[in-house]
Amino acid sequence: MRVLIADDHAVVRRGLREILQDHFQQLVVGEATNAAETIDAIRQQHWDILLLDLKMPGRGGFEVLREVRATQPKLPVLVLTVQPIEQYGLRAMKAGAAGYITKENAPDELIAAVKKIIDGGLYVPSQLADVLATRIAPGSTTPPHETLSDREFQVLSLLASGRTIKQVALELSLSIKTVSTYRARLLTKLNLKSTADLVRYGQLHGLGE
16 A cells, blocks of 8 residues: 655654554555645555645645645545644535544544545544534535635635734735735625634634644
């Protein structure tokens, strides 16, 4: 089995590799530390599964996920991240992920998730199933941030965590002008008036990174 691990932390990549090696024979593991390396790796070699962190330098995990779906639609992606399932899990699955687990739960869930996905299934942890059930329950409403694009959602999450527009631009490899444009869109779509309002909204909904 060929597994590509995309995560910018060496300790995390080593830990995931060791967990996988303890359970799978004839395992080939590749590593990528950012979005660009991940895209190059999936274009140059065949992989049976991609373990993808959502938060990496430069282009984020959602952009990588879209790229995978566009160029390698048969490659299953297991999102493995620190981002909370309640806020990011459903969005990731809608974007084409085959499963979602947090790094906190990785030691307990990783092998079961990989096996389920390799066999052609989806890995939906109980927390994510609860979120889905809530979304489709009679009388439920969709929070405004669920309608945002992935990039808008990412900018909102970074602002909610306390980053300035300049810091967001640097982290996402965007110009300050572009981030300011995203900020303006967020204010309009969420019917808010200021960056402080965006921060409060994001924190209220647990969107800070």
